[in-house]
Amino acid sequence: MSLHSFGSVLGGSRTLVSLRLVVDNVLERLHAEFGQLLQVMSLETDENRKHLLLSYFHSARQQLLRLVAIVTWSPKSKALMECVDHGKVLDVAR
Secondary structure, three states, rough: OOOOHHHHOOOOOOOOHHHHHHHHHHHHHHHHHHHHHHHHHHOOHHHHHHHHHHHHHHHHHHHHHHHHHHHHHHOHHHHHHEOOHHHHHHHHHH
């Protein structure tokens, strides 16, 4: 992958985003998703509740592992902190 094609993935100019903002955004999103899950689960059967929980925890684990990678590598490379939208930084990593 050339640098030119990499730029098109992120699209447009890049801005610096604080690591704290990225961490806060991910944790707030996980908390909100969990709250929504709790509301939906009250209407589900026991088997569906288990499936929904498993799916949520799998997704949350993946997001947290990506966050760990970002936190681990951010002091080593400022390029990891550059993105178009801090809310989408983990989506680009998928």
